[in-house]
Amino acid sequence: xxxxxxxxxxxxxxxxxxxxxxxxxxxxxxxxxxxxxxxxxxxxxxxxxxxxxxxxxxxxxxxxxxxxxxxxxxxxxxxxxxxxxxxxxxxxxxxxxxxxxxxxxxxxxxxxxxxxxxxxxxxxxxxxxxxxxxxxxxxxxxxxxxxxxxxxxxxxxxxxxxxxxxxxxxxxxxxxxxxxxxxxxxxxxxxxxxxxxxxxxxxxxxxxxxxxxxxxxxxxxxxxxxxxxxxxxxxxxxxxxxxxxxxxxxxxxxxxxxxxxxxxxxxxxxxxxxxxxxxxxxxxxxxxxxxxxxxxxxxxxxxxxxxxxxxxxxxxxxxxxxxxxxxxxxxxxxxxxxxxxxxxxxxxxxxxxxxxxxxxxxxxxxxxxxxxxxxxxxxxxxxxxxxxxxxxxxxxxxxxxxxxxxxxxxxxxxxxxxxxxxxxxxxxxxxxxxxxxxxxxxxxxxxxxxxxxxxxxxxxxxxxxxxxxxxxxxxxxxxxxxxxxxxxxxxxxxxxxxxxxxxxxxxxxxxxxxxxxxxxxxxxxxxxxxxxxxxxxxxxxxxxxxxxxxxxxxxxxxxxxxxxxxxxxxxxxxxxxxxxxxxxxxxxxx
Numbered sequence: 001x002x003x004x005x006x007x008x009x010x011x012x013x014x015x016x017x018x019x020x021x022x023x024x025x026x027x028x029x030x031x032x033x034x035x036x037x038x039x040x041x042x043x044x045x046x047x048x049x050x051x052x053x054x055x056x057x058x059x060x061x062x063x064x065x066x067x068x069x070x071x072x073x074x075x076x077x078x079x080x081x082x083x084x085x086x087x088x089x090x091x092x093x094x095x096x097x098x099x100x101x102x103x104x105x106x107x108x109x110x111x112x113x114x115x116x117x118x119x120x121x122x123x124x125x126x127x128x129x130x131x132x133x134x135x136x137x138x139x140x141x142x143x144x145x146x147x148x149x150x151x152x153x154x155x156x157x158x159x160x161x162x163x164x165x166x167x168x169x170x171x172x173x174x175x176x177x178x179x180x181x182x183x184x185x186x187x188x189x190x191x192x193x194x195x196x197x198x199x200x201x202x203x204x205x206x207x208x209x210x211x212x213x214x215x216x217x218x219x220x221x222x223x224x225x226x227x228x229x230x231x232x233x234x235x236x237x238x239x240x241x242x243x244x245x246x247x248x249x250x251x252x253x254x255x256x257x258x259x260x261x262x263x264x265x266x267x268x269x270x271x272x273x274x275x276x277x278x279x280x281x282x283x284x285x286x287x288x289x290x291x292x293x294x295x296x297x298x299x300x301x302x303x304x305x306x307x308x309x310x311x312x313x314x315x316x317x318x319x320x321x322x323x324x325x326x327x328x329x330x331x332x333x334x335x336x337x338x339x340x341x342x343x344x345x346x347x348x349x350x351x352x353x354x355x356x357x358x359x360x361x362x363x364x365x366x367x368x369x370x371x372x373x374x375x376x377x378x379x380x381x382x383x384x385x386x387x388x389x390x391x392x393x394x395x396x397x398x399x400x401x402x403x404x405x406x407x408x409x410x411x412x413x414x415x416x417x418x419x420x421x422x423x424x425x426x427x428x429x430x431x432x433x434x435x436x437x438x439x440x441x442x443x444x445x446x447x448x449x450x451x452x453x454x455x456x457x458x459x460x461x462x463x464x465x466x467x468x469x470x471x472x473x474x475x476x477x478x479x480x481x482x483x484x485x486x487x488x489x490x491x492x493x494x495x496x497x498x499x500x501x502x503x504x505x506x507x508x509x510x511x512x513x514x515x516x517x518x519x520x521x522x523x524x525x526x527x528x529x530x531x532x533x534x535x536x537x538x539x540x541x542x543x544x545x546x547x548x549x550x551x552x553x554x555x556x557x558x559x560x561x562x563x564x565x566x567x568x569x570x571x572x573x574x575x576x577x578x579x580x581x582x583x584x585x586x587x588x589x590x
Contacts, residue, residue, distance in 0.1 A: 004104070004105065004151050004152045004153075005102040005103060005104055006063060006102060006108065007061045007062070007101065008058045008061045008065060009058055009061050009066075010200075010204060011063055011066055012054060012057065012058045012066055012070070014196075014197045015050065015054050015070065015197075016054045017199050017200035018050060018193040018194070018195075018196035019051060019053075019054055019196065021193060022043070022047055022050060022192045022193050022196065023047045025188075025189070026044060026046075027387075028188075029043030029185045029189050029192075030042060030043040030044060030387070032180075032185045033185040034177065034185070035174060035176050035177060035184060036127075036258050036273065037228055037233070037302065038302055038305065039233065039296065039298045039302060040301060040305050040387070041080060042080060042081075042082050042185035044079075044080075044384075045079040045080030045081075045082060046080075046083055046186070046189040046193075048083060049074060049077055049086055050086070050193070051077065052073045052076060052078070053070045053074045054070075055073065055077075056069075061101070062100075062101050063097050063101060063102055063103055064097050064099055068094050068097075068098075070090055070094065071087075071091045071094035072267075074090040074091065075262065075267060078262075078269060079235070079294065080233065080271075081233075081258055082130075082185070082189060082190075084235070084260045084269055084271045085119050085131055085186070085260065086131070086190070087262060087269070088119045088262035088263070089115040089118065089119040090115065091118055091263065092114040092115030092116070092118030093111045093115040095118070096110055096114040104150065105145075105146040105149060105155050108142065108146070109139075109143050109146040109155075112138070113142075115135075115139070116136050119132060123259070123260050124260075124261075125257070129169075129171075129172070129173025129174035129177060129184060129187075130170070130174070130186055131184065131187045133166055133169075133170065133187065134163050134166045134170070134184075134187040135190060136166075137163055137165070138159050138162060138163040138190075138194060141158060141159035141163070142155060145158045145159060153198070153201045153202055156194065156198040159194070160194050160195065160198055163190070163191050164191055166187070167188060167191050168183065170183045170187050171183060228298050228299045228302055230273040230274055230275055231274075231275050231297060231298060232273065232274055232275065232296065232350075233271070233295070234274055234280070234281075234294070235269065235270065235271045235295075236281055236294075237267060237268070237269050237270075237293075238267070238268045238269075238270065238287060238288035238289065238291075239266065239267050239288050240288030241266060243265050243268055243288050244287075245261045245265075245268055248261050248268060248270060248284065248287060249261045255272060255274045255276060255280045256273045256274030256275065257272070258271065258273040260272075268288070270284065277295050277350060277351050278349075278350065278351050278352055278353040278356060279353070281293065281351045281352075282356045289343040290344045290346065292345070293345060293350075295350040295351060297333075297334070299328075304331075304333075304384070304385065304389070307331075308331070308388065308389065309330070309331050310331075310389075310443040310444070311390040312390065312391050312392070312393055312443055312452065313333060313388075313389040313391070313392045314330065314331070314333065314395070314436065314439055314440055315333045315335065315385065315394045316333075316334055316395050316396065316432070316436045317335050317336070317373065318334060318336040318337045318347075318349045318350070319337055319396075319429065319432060320334070320428075320429075320436050321429045321430045321432070321567055321569050321573070322436055322437060322565075322567075323565050323567050326437060326440075326565070330437075330440035330441075330444065332436060333385065335373050335377060336348045336349055336351075336373065337372060337373060337404065337570075337572045338370065338373065339352060339368055339371075339571055339572055340369050340370075341360055341364055341366055341368050342366040348570055348571050348572045349570055349571070354543065354568040354574065355543075357571035357574060357575075358542075358543045358574070361579065370402075370572050372404040372406075373407060374407065375414075377407075378408050378410075379411045382411055382415040386416060386419055391421070391449045392419065392420045393421050393423065393452060393453065393456070394408050394412065394422045394423065395425050395439060396408055396422065396423070396424065397428045397432060398424060398425060398500060398503040398504070399424045399426075399503060400426075400500075401500075401503070405422060405424045408422045409422045421453055423453070423457070424460075425460060426460050426461075427460070427463055427464075427500060427503075427585075428465065428573060429465060429540050429569050429570065429573045430538040430565075430567070430569070430584075431463045431500075431538075433538055433585070434459075434463055434536060434538055434564075434586075435460060438587065439455065439456045439459075442455045458589075462587055463585065463586070463587045464499060464500075464585065464586055465499060465583055465584070465585040466499050466508070466509075466521045466583065466584055466586075467498040467577060467583040468497060468514060468517045468518055468551075468581065468583070469495070470578060470581060495513060495514050495517040497517060498577075508524075509524070518554065521584060522555055522559070525555065525558075525559060525584070525586055526558060528586065529588070532588045532589050533588060534587070535587055535588060535589065535590075536561075536586075536587050537555065537559075537563040537585065537587075538563055538567075538584070539566040539584050539585075540567055540582070540583040540584075540585070541566070541567075541581065541582045541583070542573075542580060543579050543580070544579070544581070544582055545566070545568065547580070547582050548582050549566060551582055551584070
């Protein structure tokens with residue numbers, strides 16, 4: 001029998017074919033995803049993880065060098081439970097391939113065993129009946145078979161049988177799988193990955209980079225019996241030196257479940273299901289630089305799959321200030337704006353709360369920087385929504401202030417421009433919130449996609465925000481106002497009133513005290529109310545709830561209109577408005 005071996009090139013292209021096989025069944029894996037939460041993204045997460053591994057072809061044939069690069073890419077690109085478990089498995093493989101140029105069958109079996117051990121150790125509470133169980137069964141079969149053959153085709157063929165058998169047993173180990181009548185999605189994805197490896201080794205000279213189309217029959221997956229108990233699937237990468245995974249585990253463990261701490265002492269990926277990702281990441285920031293954060297709202301994902309209120313999905317960004325209870329009532333989806341403090345990166349509202357933001361604003365010399373979500377982030381969200389909704393209405397912060405709208409339009413063009421409409425709100429904060437709320441109410445009444453668009457486009461020019469700013473310092477530092485205007489305002493002790501004109505910041509008024517400032521704002525609102533009656537109001541504040549509530553009373557007394565809500569504004573907006581700022585947004589007409 002021919003003595004077989006794997007070099008770096010073969011390892012890379014074997015994984016490439018593994019990804020090809022998983023991608024062919026991605027939608028099927030998403031449909032059968034019920035554990036640990038039926039959020040329908042296991043296939044997407046696995047494909048995303050393996051895609052990161054095989055994104056760049058290897059530069060040499062050394063299996064040690066190639067596996068190390070693949071392990072680093074896997075950790076950075078991993079997503080979700082199964083994706084991060086898979087990445088840690090690759091990390092374990094790579095550790096066993098150090099100083100090796102090629103692998104024989106016994107080398108691969110040993111590396112696979114180490115990979116499985118590392119995957120188990122990454123989890124605080126490993127659960128059987130998942131991808132872990134199938135990995136272990138496959139590894140055991142490799143151990144039993146490697147001494148009997150020097151052919152990787154034979155090795156993978158026999159071990160695949162063991163993996164398939166283990167996969168069939170997963171419903172017996174997990175009640176939630178048994179009740180849904182499915183196997184574990186992550187485990188099924190791993191079996192498909194092995195099938196791809198086998199296909200490659202049967203014909204290694206035929207490197208096929210095309211992705212076959214999925215040919216899996218549709219099936220009905222029943223609504224999960226268990227409700228989502230911990231709302232967010234949160235992930236982040238910590239980068240540093242001599243980091244202790246156990247210290248990270250000790251801090252993170254009380255915050256939720258499904259905790260995975262994967263990687264090395266220089267780069268660690270944390271995955272957890274939690275109700276408070278912002279507080280967790282605030283505490284972890286002292287252990288390393290926070291990077292590559294991701295937070296999925298599993299409650300909203302499950303609603304999209306099983307409890308849609310409308311055939312039209314409504315999406316906005318975190319610059320939209322709308323209370324969580326209204327976001328939940330109308331099932332509004334949200335993409336966070338990125339915000340960085342020095343070397344730490346956060347997701348606005350998702351991994352950085354308003355309270356912690358203002359604490360850091362006082363403590364740190366670095367001024368926070370904001371950036372729009374990536375086009376790829378919008379693509380992922382749009383693809384997910386179009387799997388479950390007929391169409392999407394996507395309403396975002398003014399394009400004169402942020403590139404968010406542009407990123408959304410680019411993504412919509414790539415995904416499906418006919419089923420996705422992106423709207424520039426020409427506003428931000430609570431004014432953007434009132435526009436999104438107007439759209440949500442239209443959809444609740446049963447209006448169609450086009451009818452809702454008409455209502456929203458009518459509401460945009462009938463919405464306005466007025467902000468009482470204690471100082472222009474933060475607007476100047478953030479680049480929203482020129483330094484010269486900031487200096488003049490400080491010299492004259494002016495308290496500016498900031499609004500938006502044609503979608504960009506505009507100094508619309510000024511006074512010498514905050515009391516006079518707010519009186520001027522009420523005068524402006526009263527003038528608008530006499531012209532065209534104001535139908536609703538909303539107030540926002542930058543860590544100044546007492547001032548906002550007092551202002552609400554003054555407005556109600558003068559205009560006889562009660563604000564729909566008062567809330568702490570998004571850190572993204574607070575970074576520019578500054579501590580103590582109070583805003584009021586109005587919407588008038590029908």
